[in-house]
Amino acid sequence: xxxxxxxxxxxxxxxxxxxxxxxxxxxxxxxxxxxxxxxxxxxxxxxxxxxxxxxxxxxxxxxxxxxxxxxxxxxxxxxxxxxxxxxxxxxxxxxxxxxxxxxxxxxxxxxxxxxxxxxxxxxxxxxxxxxxxxxxxxxxxxxxxxxxxxxxxxxxxxxxxxxxxxxxxxxxxxxxxxxxxxxxxxxxxxxxxxxxxxxxxxxxxxxxxxxxxxxxxxxxxxxxxxxxxxxxxxxxxxxxxxxxxxxxxxxxxxxxxxxxxxxxxxxxxxxxxxxxxxxxxxxxxxxxxxxxxxxxxxxxxxxxxxxxxxxxxxxxxxxxxxxxxxxxxxxxxxxxxxxxxxxxxxxxxxxxxxxxxxxxxxxxxxxxxxxxxxxxxxxxxxxxxxxxxxxxxxxxx
Numbered sequence: 001x002x003x004x005x006x007x008x009x010x011x012x013x014x015x016x017x018x019x020x021x022x023x024x025x026x027x028x029x030x031x032x033x034x035x036x037x038x039x040x041x042x043x044x045x046x047x048x049x050x051x052x053x054x055x056x057x058x059x060x061x062x063x064x065x066x067x068x069x070x071x072x073x074x075x076x077x078x079x080x081x082x083x084x085x086x087x088x089x090x091x092x093x094x095x096x097x098x099x100x101x102x103x104x105x106x107x108x109x110x111x112x113x114x115x116x117x118x119x120x121x122x123x124x125x126x127x128x129x130x131x132x133x134x135x136x137x138x139x140x141x142x143x144x145x146x147x148x149x150x151x152x153x154x155x156x157x158x159x160x161x162x163x164x165x166x167x168x169x170x171x172x173x174x175x176x177x178x179x180x181x182x183x184x185x186x187x188x189x190x191x192x193x194x195x196x197x198x199x200x201x202x203x204x205x206x207x208x209x210x211x212x213x214x215x216x217x218x219x220x221x222x223x224x225x226x227x228x229x230x231x232x233x234x235x236x237x238x239x240x241x242x243x244x245x246x247x248x249x250x251x252x253x254x255x256x257x258x259x260x261x262x263x264x265x266x267x268x269x270x271x272x273x274x275x276x277x278x279x280x281x282x283x284x285x286x287x288x289x290x291x292x293x294x295x296x297x298x299x300x301x302x303x304x305x306x307x308x309x310x311x312x313x314x315x316x317x318x319x320x321x322x323x324x325x326x327x328x329x330x331x332x333x334x335x336x337x338x339x340x341x342x343x344x345x346x347x348x349x350x351x352x353x354x355x356x357x358x359x360x361x362x363x364x365x366x367x368x369x370x371x372x373x374x375x376x377x378x379x380x381x382x383x384x385x386x387x388x389x390x391x392x393x394x395x396x397x
Contacts, residue, residue: 016135016204020144022194023132024151029187030095031152033180034117036159037098041114044173048107058111059238060354066118067350074126074343078336083127084195090124091191093117099181102174126342133330133338134205135198141327142284146274149322153267157260159183205335216341219389220332224348226385227325230289231349232356233296233378234317235371237262239361240299243368249307258308262315269319277324282390285324286383292317296375300368325349331393 045055077086097117104110136144163176170176198204237259244250250258269288276284291313298310326342333341356378363371 013138015198016138016144019135019194019198019201019204020132020139020147021151022190022197023128024148026091026187026191026194027148027152028155028158029183029190030091031155032159032162032183033095033098033155033187034121034159035156036163036180036183037101037117037177039160039163040167040173040176041101041110044101044177045107045110045114047173048104048110050107050111054107054111058114060358062115062118063350064354065115066122067347067354069119069122070126070350071343071347073123074130074339074341074346077127077130077339077343083131083201083339084199086127087124087131088188088191088195090120090122090127091188092120094120094124095184095187096120098184099178102177125346126339129326129329129342130338131201132326134201134203134335136327136330137205140275140278141330142274142277142324143271144274145327146270146272146277146319146323149270149274149319150267152322153263153270153319155183156266157263161260202335216333216337216344219392220329220341220345222385223328223332223389224345226382226389227321227345228348228352229378229382229385230317230321231353232359233293233375234321234353234356235296235299235314235360235375236353236357237314239357239364240311240314243300243364244307249302250304254304258311261308262311262318265312265315266319266322269316270323271319273320274323274327277327282324282328282386282393285320285328286386286390288317288320288324289379289382289386292320293376293379296372300372 042055042059045058050058073086073090077083080086094117097113097120101110101113104113132145132148133141159180162179166176166179167173241255241259244255244258273284273288295310295313295317298306298313300310302310329341329345330338356374360371360374363374
């Protein structure tokens with residue numbers, strides 16, 4: 001019998017898989033909504049009168065605030081135990097802001113909605129990941145988070161393609177945002193279904209936690225430092241796209257196709273590396289970092305064929321990070337502290353990603369080779385830390 005719920009254990013694995021898949025479908029529709037919007041927010045802000053500098057500031061501010069708020073929302077989720085309420089409110093803000101962009105008549109209004117979308121994502125992410133960590137314990141956390149990430153990335157591919165079709169056929173950014181109300185509504189509907197089918201995700205975690213301490217131990221902080229280095233060295237796609245267009249490495253029409261290919265690779269890599277993580281542990285992430293670190297010289301120093309290969313490696317790294325990275329955090333934090341753990345981790349990782357992206361943006365104007373050196377060195381510097389954490393976690397088992 002399950003200590004938490006008193007129910008027979010037989011149906012629990014099916015319930016856990018159902019919960020993961022339902023939240024994966026929510027993420028599919030949600031990503032289709034906001035990734036579809038992000039594919040046109042830059043030119044839309046320009047159409048409303050914003051300068052290039054304003055577009056950059058708005059994008060950077062949204063990401064910075066979005067990651068910073070995850071620290072507070074994670075603590076709030078653990079303190080109140082209102083994981084579902086926080087998740088639903090976060091999704092409502094995150095998705096509700098997107099179709100409202102169709103009504104923005106001035107760029108400051110559009111900018112506020114863009115930031116609000118990031119705030120909503122920040123509010124719901126730690127609480128959602130904490131709930132997922134309970135369900136994935138039975139099916140394998142690497143595989144569970146990998147399934148979720150794969151569904152997530154399907155939406156990341158479909159959303160921009162749908163918006164591109166609308167803009168191409170109707171020549172209207174506003175209509176593109178308006179159409180995204182459909183996947184937004186579907187995401188919220190599936191979220192409500194998941195809430196009623198699994199009101200207590202904590203009951204899906206049947207095994208006793210291995211960690212006895214109430215707080216976050218040293219391996220968590222070393223792991224955070226390692227992944228922060230990986231994030232700092234991982235170039236954002238907007239910078240990659242800028243390079244591909246500015247240096248005429250790829251035709252303009254091919255750039256979004258390369259991004260779609262990378263997102264597809266991301267989805268497949270999340271499943272593969274998630275399964276490998278469940279079998280072999282954290283060393284799998286070390287291998288992924290070694291492989292994906294090669295994306296920078298291929299993308300920034302080569303021609304079109306090298307850039308295409310680099311984008312495949314970029315997608316491999318993203319898929320591995322989004323599956324293994326979150327799965328590993330769950331194994332380093334007690335169940336009652338996972339909201340805070342995900343909040344702390346996302347904040348530190350996101351802040352270093354932002355600072356690294358800013359540094360690489362500055363380096364690009366000075367030396368492309370310097371950018372590549374920074375990117376590769378930062379990622380490789382993470383490997384000794386990840387290897388140490390892997391040894392400690394193996395010993396704890």
